[in-house]
Amino acid sequence: MEAADNIAPVPGKESLGNATAQGANQHVRRNPPIAGEAEAIAKAQSGDAQAFEILYSLHKRRGYSLCLRMLGNVAEAEDLTQEAFLQLFRKIGTFRGDSAFSTWLHRLAVNVVLMHLRKKGLPQISLEEALEPSQEDGPRKDLGARDLTLSGSLDRVTLERAVENLPPGYRLVFVLHDVEGYEHNEIAGMLECSIGNSKSQLHKARMKLRDLLRSGQRKEAAL
Amino acid sequence: MTERSALNGKDMTCEEFQRQLPELFESGVDLESAPHLRTCENCAALVRDLQYIAAQAKLLLPIKDPSPAVWQKIRRTLDDEQDKQGSAAGERP
Numbered sequence: 095m096e097a098a099d100n101i102a103p104v105p106g107k108e109s110l111g112n113a114t115a116q117g118a119n120q121h122v123r124r125n126p127p128i129a130g131e132a133e134a135i136a137k138a139q140s141g142d143a144q145a146f147e148i149l150y151s152l153h154k155r156r157g158y159s160l161c162l163r164m165l166g167n168v169a170e171a172e173d174l175t176q177e178a179f180l181q182l183f184r185k186i187g188t189f190r191g192d193s194a195f196s197t198w199l200h201r202l203a204v205n206v207v208l209m210h211l212r213k214k215g216l217p218q219i220s221l222e223e224a225l226e227p228s229q230e231d232g233p234r235k236d237l238g239a240r241d242l243t244l245s246g247s248l249d250r251v252t253l254e255r256a257v258e259n260l261p262p263g264y265r266l267v268f269v270l271h272d273v274e275g276y277e278h279n280e281i282a283g284m285l286e287c288s289i290g291n292s293k294s295q296l297h298k299a300r301m302k303l304r305d306l307l308r309s310g311q312r313k314e315a316a317l
Numbered sequence: 318m319t320e321r322s323a324l325n326g327k328d329m330t331c332e333e334f335q336r337q338l339p340e341l342f343e344s345g346v347d348l349e350s351a352p353h354l355r356t357c358e359n360c361a362a363l364v365r366d367l368q369y370i371a372a373q374a375k376l377l378l379p380i381k382d383p384s385p386a387v388w389q390k391i392r393r394t395l396d397d398e399q400d401k402q403g404s405a406a407g408e409r410p
Contacts, residue, residue, distance in 0.1 A: 143395070143396075146391075146392075146395065147388070147392070150388055150391065154382060154383055154387070154388070155379045155380070155381065155382050156379045158379070158381060158382060158383040158387075159378075159379030159380060159381050160379070162381060163377075171383070172383050172384060172386070172387050175383050175387055176387050176390050176391055176394075179387075179391050180391055180394055180395070183391070183395060184398075243362045243365055243366055244365075244366045244369050244370065248369065248370075248373050250373075250376070250377060253370075253373055253374070253377065254377065257374075257377075268374070272370075272371050272374035272375065273374050273375070273377050275375070278343060293339045293340065293342075293343045294339050296339070296343075297338060297339035297342065297367075300367045300370050300371060301367070303370050304363075304366050304367065304370060307370070308366075
């Protein structure tokens, strides 16, 4: 599969897809220089097989977590992690260090996942369906909100689990925007939807998460 | 009819306020100054929760590793590709 190659590339030396550098730059705080990375990249560019393994070890968690959060499925996430790294290694000779290596991988992984999802069609369908008026669009009465606010009570595992349970279209926008830091104009470009749709999906995703998290709290309180 | 702005519209209903919420969130304005939130505890709780969820999401770090099988498949594929390239080079006149 040459997923990333099928997407119009960003102009630039290391363009591997349409997840833009602007969004990726927001992740610089999460991408400090990694000891041994530059040396491994240079060796991998010379065809050193062991250097590939070092680079994989350094970045597998980041790449896999991204795929898993976007897909919500372990088997698919592993397949696409594999695909993303294979594409990365095949093209490592073109990497010139204009952006962080992890940013390069990140863009590539996002595009590999999006291409996969486009072939499946699931999130796109969800995005369009969500444009239709539904009961969820009405105002929330939220009786009892006073004693059931989430603030201060949310742990990471609970939030991860709730994100996994989001519908695919909601999850995709939530992960790209709130977790990975992409802007709405970038997400709109990636998902081929309007900026307004991206904002609307994000809002609905957060609302759905709130419902999921609060219903979890209620269940815990009932025990 | 032009909708009242959530930031200066007094006596706004929950429906009016929540309809504007997606845009307000993404505009970066200080929602706490919205008049509706001073009088509506439900919408205030909603806004607090949504802000909290967005803030917590930023703290989610990559924590899961793929199974060892993923690297084994990558390694095998790369080796196969290298072998094919080697064979192709050897066959050239």
